[in-house]
Amino acid sequence: MTRSAFAPLPDDAGYFGRFGGQIIPPELKRVMDEISEAYDEIRARDDFQQELAGLFADYVGRPSPIFHARRLSERLGGAQIHLKREDLNHTGAHKINHCLGEALLAKFMGKTKVIAETGAGQHGVALATACALVGIPCEIHMGQVDIEKEHPNVTKMKILGARLVPVTRGTATLKDAVDSAFEEYLKDPRNFLYAIGSVVGPHPFPKMVRDFQAIIGREAREQFQERHGRLPDQVAACVGGGSNAIGMFTAFLDDEGVRLVGVEPAGEGLDTPRHSATLTLGQPGEIHGMACYVLEDEAGNPLPVHSIASGLDYPGVGPQHSYLKEHGRVDYVTATDDECLDAFLTLSRVEGIIPALESAHAVAWAMRTAPTLGPDQHLLINLSGRGDKDADYVAARLSL
Ligand SMILES: Cc1ncc(COP(=O)(O)O)c(C=O)c1O
Structure with a gap:
């Protein structure tokens, strides 16, 4: 194919x-x-x-900008990290x-x-x-x-x-x-x-x-190309049901040189029942009127799932992601609650951007990946939303 x-x-x-x-x-x-x-x-x-x-244009404030997170990239000492700022949209998310x-x-x-x-x-x-x-x-x-x-x-x-x-x-x-x-x-x-x-x-x-979300990737591809004269090496987004990720990925599907990465919530660990890593640990099944990967028990009932990010704890996932996984076009990886909290605080303190806990999963992946790559490599992360909604919860959990 x-x-x-x-x-x-x-x-x-x-x-x-x-x-x-x-x-x-x-x-x-x-x-x-x-x-x-x-x-x-x-x-x-x-x-x-x-x-x-x-x-x-006039109500949401599109196009959302791409921000080069220079200080974060320098601190990690590897690839350049760029953020597609969907958190700046009216209402604070994609x-x-x-x-x-x-x-x-x-x-x-x-x-x-x-x-x-x-x-x-x-x-x-x-x-x-x-x-x-x-x-x-x-x-x-x-x-x-x-x-x-x-x-x-x-x-x-x-x-x-x-x-x-x-x-x-x-x-x-x-x-x-x-x-x-x-x-x-x-x-x-x-x-x-x-x-x-x-x-x-x-x-x-x-x-x-x-189709409605695909504007994210269309803009991002054009913005990145215009600014850097090339495409990013890797494009990543968190995956709950999968809308911000598919919105970002769609424009890049035909770009063979661009690795696409979906980041699922590993919660308290993939070796515990307290995660929501549907594509990573689930199997093909049915839920909510669609065939897709599902986390389910032996009788076919959806398992209780967990993520620190409420928007990611869903036992199913979009059918297109299920398809893209099977065809190997997108790599699906995970980030734990603890990695996500670390990314939440780091992005806040190094760049002055408080990310949604959902989006912090993609940032956590970038923080893990950037140091393994050279400075000529570019990672584009979809920052799907802002973290105001999570601020009190995180502050209480980390006793700030
Ligand atoms: C900021 C943010 N990002 C991501 C998600 C996950 O949804 P999806 O995987 O459909 O993008 C949510 C869900 O509420 C969210 O609020």
Whole structure:
């Protein structure tokens, strides 16, 4: 297979090789097919693309810059580290890219309510923001554990006018929030739109969210080329469901010389049950209407997962990542909670940038990798979000 075979996926049935699809009841399949058709038609329209491009520029503040982390690179004594600053977007993370896309799509489709789950709260805040802007009611389901951990985001969602639904079942984290939000959506799928928070779920969501996020890599590739006259040697991003990573990777898939690295959460260690390294230790299975790598028990039930970063603790992963792993185009590696905390504090103190705990996983990989390479090597990291939401938690945990 040639590398360029990666670009046109998924196929019409929503498959990336053997991953993805629509593993859902027939009634729901009809609804998903309608969304898929509407999406293909609406995204081809100039008025949709112009409105989205205008909002990306004037509302989100795109293009986000690339920052050369010189002091961090010098301190590590190896490769040059560059950060794609998605943390500077309005609402503080990459999530606003697909939330604006989904909210606009809901408006163009005449939907009456947008429903979603959230883990760290970034997707919830971004969606509540986009819905406020577009003028559509918004309902966010969030695990009780995450509600307590991510309090500032909870407050913001309420201020933005979203209805917040606490989820107490199961482990009261992201997977349970997805289940709960999906149940609400099924009550009236014709009038509601489920705005999924990552490149997961049944077709067309992995494709739609990827398309909206692909702006990250398109910009980054052009910016890097313009500034350095060449492409980076390695491009890395953290992987929860996989939206910021696929957004970054898509533009580079055909660049054979560019190594792509997805960083999964190793939590308290891969030899403990307290991790969320789906692609590293999981196996092909099914979850939330898609075929993908899954961390599951012998009976096929999703395992409880853990990461210090709420937005990364998900037992499934995007089908396109599952495909890219199997085809060897992206290397998936891990970083532990402790490495992530170290990266969080180091980036804050050496560059004055407080990263989200999710993004700190990618920074941790860069900190581990840079010293093994020469100064002519360039690592481009997607800094998917800012860490204000995590500041109190980290300060308490490290007794600062
Ligand atoms: C800042 C940030 N980065 C990354 C993620 C993980 O999501 P994804 O893997 O879809 O990019 C989240 C999820 O909440 C997040 O808030």
